[in-house]
Amino acid sequence: MDGSGPLFCPACGNLAFQPIGRKKLVCGECRFQFYRNAASAVAAVILYGDEMLVGKRGRNPCKGLLDLPGGFVDPGESLENALYRELHEELGLTLSDARYLGSGNNVYHYANVEYDTTDAFFEIRCDQRPEVTAMDDLDDVMWLKLSDIVLDDFAFTSQQKLLRQHYLP
Numbered sequence: 001m002d003g004s005g006p007l008f009c010p011a012c013g014n015l016a017f018q019p020i021g022r023k024k025l026v027c028g029e030c031r032f033q034f035y036r037n038a039a040s041a042v043a044a045v046i047l048y049g050d051e052m053l054v055g056k057r058g059r060n061p062c063k064g065l066l067d068l069p070g071g072f073v074d075p076g077e078s079l080e081n082a083l084y085r086e087l088h089e090e091l092g093l094t095l096s097d098a099r100y101l102g103s104g105n106n107v108y109h110y111a112n113v114e115y116d117t118t119d120a121f122f123e124i125r126c127d128q129r130p131e132v133t134a135m136d137d138l139d140d141v142m143w144l145k146l147s148d149i150v151l152d153d154f155a156f157t158s159q160q161k162l163l164r165q166h167y168l169p
Ligand SMILES: [Zn+2]
Pocket: 009, 010, 011, 012, 013, 014, 027, 028, 029, 030, 031, 032
């Protein structure tokens, strides 16, 4: 899926399945078409006072770099439900009242496939500091003062852009 040459067609099996631009692949033999739609993803900016909850990635891509809690939206799921599910799976948190902030895009490299993603960002403000445990995709989780955030420590450019736009002094 990196556009370097023809692939075997999943419909007819011929080595004639080729990308047409970025958006689709077409088989030159049987005309089978496959659209490369962007994958939906969600992430949360969880705030307590002037601190933000940030995770450390436990898996590639970008293992060890910082990440906002979140993940991919499952088929049939809403953005909000995906966000609340991911916060429960990754942090053991049961939160609600997420406010939509905006969106961005990334290319996510995983197992030799490049996934174009559309990332939706939400903010959740907490009155009390919630107890959290890093689980699933996250190795660790920490509260960072907004003034201590270093954008280059974050794995994804869409998150860097969001943080620069909304949260950095
Ligand atoms: Zn074919």
